[in-house]
Amino acid sequence: MLKEERQQTILSEVELHNRILLTDIAEALDVSIDTIRRDVKELDGDHKLRKVHGGAISLGFTTNSTRNNNIYRLEDKSTIAQKALALLKDGAVIFVDGGTTCLELARLLPTELDLTCFTHSLPVAMELLTKPNVTVIMVGGQVSKESQTAIGANAIHNLSEIKVDYSFIGTGYVDSQYGLTEFDWDIVQVKKAVIKCAKKTVLLSISEKLNSQHRYKTCEINAINTMITELHPENKLLNPFREHDIRLL
Amino acid sequence: MLKEERQQTILSEVELHNRILLTDIAEALDVSIDTIRRDVKELDGDHKLRKVHGGAISLGFTTNSTRNNNIYRLEDKSTIAQKALALLKDGAVIFVDGGTTCLELARLLPTELDLTCFTHSLPVAMELLTKPNVTVIMVGGQVSKESQTAIGANAIHNLSEIKVDYSFIGTGYVDSQYGLTEFDWDIVQVKKAVIKCAKKTVLLSISEKLNSQHRYKTCEINAINTMITELHPENKLLNPFREHDIRLL
């Protein structure tokens, strides 16, 4: 049997069943396991499949980068996410909210970081899946079309059953007086549940949102333990927040 | 024997069997291996076939595998999804499994169709969000990196609390004798729960998977109410399934 032919067979099997065992293929094609191992390694090198311990899996599943390079103030959000990374240590259990700032945090997680991440955001979950050492747990529930996050009673109930070290959340509006507020009532309910399930809550917000408010209240400002903006912590724009017991980064 | 004539023979052999061994051809035509090697090299130069170590393979064989889109057998899967659409009526409550065939079903849902869709697959959920009249409910749980679906005890528990009209599921392997089987134990557990929560279960599978099996069993074949392949329902490949109480589409 030709090498090329064998590799085609391997590829087809992987595409067909999504995953294969090297031993199965070796037996089926009646060649040594080493040969299959070399074939798979080569196909992996050509990005035709992904080699894993003991077998191979199809790329169809793993390669999907929902690159949206149309994010407002991406630079600032990236800065914020970078600062947030400093809070993370191996073994931490965290919750990551939806929104582009939190998505940026997910994107910038170092590949070697060992985490357990809860999220109710589909894009965040997708992004986290690319991090080999991150365990991703999706909080289910009805999914909002606009925010692409699970909301509603079910999501809130699921959140009530978990406890995390840190919650990283975004907000629609934030004000040193009025706290965190939102345009949407359902979102507020979920965010309340998120804050409740966290030992410490970290707010990620670009400075543009400071001193703004809206209809529905998520929480008082001192429900937040750490607030991260793209500004230097000493920036005078942050002065109104210094009266409260908040760590500024 | 003329050189032209010999090269024609080589070409037709390649077309016929998709591949040839240089040694076989040399012996059959009673010329030295060097001659065949030169012929094949020349034909490769003319893009009539592809030369590989030890032989040659037809171009069709390779272009077939050079997937321009990375979904294997997308055409067939699309056909299957089209057929599945016929089962759906406004107001239905369904579950959609992970996998590329089910993803294709989600993709092809008409925008005007009014549905409630449960899913444990992140890509399917994302796709369903683009359908204005579909209510999407994500079944949460730990998310598998390979399949990008929620699995594990939590997902199974969540599934135990819902009841849907139809479950559309895929499978790794299906056989009329051995039923539906999978490579992965965790996936089997989830699929069992999916079948349990559905009044009727619809299996979507390309015909290439028929008569294949693997280690872990999801269910007997008669746990499936409807099986949809890309084949015509009267196709003889489906005969083994006619003995069971399955509707074929």
Next chain:
DNA sequence: TCTTATTTTGCGTCTTTTTGCTAGTTTTTA
């Protein structure tokens, strides 16, 4: 037909590729 130029073919030698095996290490699993 004969001679000559050109192409094609087969052979020998040497290099490269492929493959299976062994030994030692790492990863997974129970």
Next chain:
DNA sequence: TAAAAACTAGCAAAAAGACGCAAAATAAGA
């Protein structure tokens, strides 16, 4: 934590390929 499975690396045998060369076949012109 120990056994089992999988991985890595290196080696050697066998198969395949490259290349030069000379013989054979073919073509062409006198």
